[in-house]
Amino acid sequence: DVKVTQSSRYLVKRTGEKVFLECVQDMDHENMFWYRQDPGLGLRLIYFSYDVKMKEKGDIPEGYSVSREKKERFSLILESASTNQTSMYLCASSLTRGLNYGYTFGSGTRLTVV
Amino acid sequence: AQTVTQSQPEMSVQEAETVTLSCTYDTSESDYYLFWYKQPPSRQMILVIRQEAYKQQNATENRFSVNFQKAAKSFSLKISDSQLGDAAMYFCAWGTSGSRLTFGEGTQLTVNP
Numbered sequence: 001d002v003k004v005t006q007s008s009r010y011l012v013k014r015t016g017e018k019v020f021l022e023c024v025q026d027m028d029h030e031n032m033f034w035y036r037q038d039p040g041l042g043l044r045l046i047y048f049s050y051d052v053k054m055k056e057k058g059d060i061p062e063g064y065s066v067s068r069e070k071k072e073r074f075s076l077i078l079e080s081a082s083t084n085q086t087s088m089y090l091c092a093s094s095l096t097r098g099l100n101y102g103y104t105f106g107s108g109t110r111l112t113v114v
Numbered sequence: 115a116q117t118v119t120q121s122q123p124e125m126s127v128q129e130a131e132t133v134t135l136s137c138t139y140d141t142s143e144s145d146y147y148l149f150w151y152k153q154p155p156s157r158q159m160i161l162v163i164r165q166e167a168y169k170q171q172n173a174t175e176n177r178f179s180v181n182f183q184k185a186a187k188s189f190s191l192k193i194s195d196s197q198l199g200d201a202a203m204y205f206c207a208w209g210t211s212g213s214r215l216t217f218g219e220g221t222q223l224t225v226n227p
Contacts, residue, residue, distance in 0.1 A: 042205060043217040102149050103215060105159035
């Protein structure tokens, strides 16, 4: 089975800290995604990547950046964490540019910024 | 921009009964995919069912089936013989080949014993 692993299940950080959320997939998927999940808003796309060293902005990229130095790893970076970035963060990957099989998701990181 | 709307924030159903979750979407594309994902308390998103827009036949996976109305841009999920393990947040999602998925707001399903 394809596995997408997010490094932390829960994270508490202070306002102004630089925060790294890590995501690793083990099945050679080209595509990787970072979503933010908030009650009543569903999942909103922050950034995505179709290849190594490639990144594209999603719908809500402000305050975030990403890094994809290796195919299997996609990192989300909060340059200076703020309380409005308290949320659930979901990483996902997919095999090809097509959507035949949808995404495989990690189990999420619940980030609290205090 | 493409949008996906789930108008029912919460739904409840009695065990063994049938429930239908609603989803509508807005697009000018003719070829696309639709998905229903389930997110239980464990937070792990699980693909429940998918539908390809060019297929007229509604997708079915065991107790889960969809009612896909392309002209109405509607994609509802029917869960038959509901079980306690079906309790979860359900997300509807839309996408085209070569693009990303757009998700709805989610519907929290409660199953009462």
